[in-house]
Amino acid sequence: MMRSDRVLKGLPELYQMDRWLEQDDLPCRVHTLTAIEMGNDCLPVYCFEMGSTQPTAPVIIFSGGVHGVERIGTQVLLAFMHTLFARLEWDESLDDLLQHVRLVFVPLVNPGGMLVRHRANPNGVDLMRNAPIDAQGNVPFMLGGHRVSRYLPWYRGRRNADMEPEAQALLNLVESCVLKSDFVISLDCHSGFGHQDQVWFPYAFTPDPFDDIGEMFALRLLFRRTHPNFSFYKIEPQSRNYTTHGDLWDHVYRKTLHRRKGVYLPLTLEMGSWLWVKKNPLQIFNSMGIFNPVLPHRHERVLRRHQCLMEFLIRAARSFRNWLPHPADRRDWMHQAIEHWY
Numbered sequence: 001m002m003r004s005d006r007v008l009k010g011l012p013e014l015y016q017m018d019r020w021l022e023q024d025d026l027p028c029r030v031h032t033l034t035a036i037e038m039g040n041d042c043l044p045v046y047c048f049e050m051g052s053t054q055p056t057a058p059v060i061i062f063s064g065g066v067h068g069v070e071r072i073g074t075q076v077l078l079a080f081m082h083t084l085f086a087r088l089e090w091d092e093s094l095d096d097l098l099q100h101v102r103l104v105f106v107p108l109v110n111p112g113g114m115l116v117r118h119r120a121n122p123n124g125v126d127l128m129r130n131a132p133i134d135a136q137g138n139v140p141f142m143l144g145g146h147r148v149s150r151y152l153p154w155y156r157g158r159r160n161a162d163m164e165p166e167a168q169a170l171l172n173l174v175e176s177c178v179l180k181s182d183f184v185i186s187l188d189c190h191s192g193f194g195h196q197d198q199v200w201f202p203y204a205f206t207p208d209p210f211d212d213i214g215e216m217f218a219l220r221l222l223f224r225r226t227h228p229n230f231s232f233y234k235i236e237p238q239s240r241n242y243t244t245h246g247d248l249w250d251h252v253y254r255k256t257l258h259r260r261k262g263v264y265l266p267l268t269l270e271m272g273s274w275l276w277v278k279k280n281p282l283q284i285f286n287s288m289g290i291f292n293p294v295l296p297h298r299h300e301r302v303l304r305r306h307q308c309l310m311e312f313l314i315r316a317a318r319s320f321r322n323w324l325p326h327p328a329d330r331r332d333w334m335h336q337a338i339e340h341w342y
């Protein structure tokens, strides 16, 4: 694949995916969800699929790079994919696992934004504020999404305009999985908010609980019991941090709620970058330093830190029937969840 020098230097994450595509024996199916024109460059949004092709099989969707400055999300996913590819050469237990579950990776949703080091896509739209959904109640000024100008961060796009191609492509992909599969989890990797690593679930547009709150509580309990030494993740509804307009996960969740086949739990991993900045204050002078670990040892630590969570989610999806609340107990689980979080 021919890429300009600008892309080769400015987007090593895409370069790594291109190298994978050149392998004849890459153990996955690759699609281009959409492609973004930037001058003479055409930047693909790649989707890598591994495992079961049964439409009803449980699915886990990993995405990253929705915000172009948050490179570490993309890098965490690429590092995880590297490990899976290497394991598939020798690890029969992974082969067995993939007979029963499908893994879908979209490691770089916003290549244009990442190339020019912007949060938004090349049209100036924040893809996580772009869905047609308005928040209720108090929304933080600007940060919650606005329609003032595409030259300001957190711009939602014009009212009644189509969604941006990157957001629409991701939406279509997730929707097609949720409508057919018995169980879906998505994990969208971000960085930049807070002192600790957080796992958020819907809603972002309202402080009210979402329909699968009992199932979410069961997943949290399963994780806490299975991995008691990974207590550093704070797991809570996004609205406990702030509410926003246009959240893509709220939108796809609500859009599929009454048409879907099974359960869908959309998660966001928000890696707490303030911690990295606190330990190395000089990195705020590095243009990427507010959202990404800069020192090599810290970068490597972040790349490996979330592999346990991602492995856990794959196994939880594979064996969802063994821990998901029974329909008869659903109400009870919902009550427990609401008591815990609301």
Ligand SMILES: [Zn+2]
Residues within 6 Å of the ligand: 066, 067, 070, 190, 191, 192
């Ligand atoms: Zn983000």
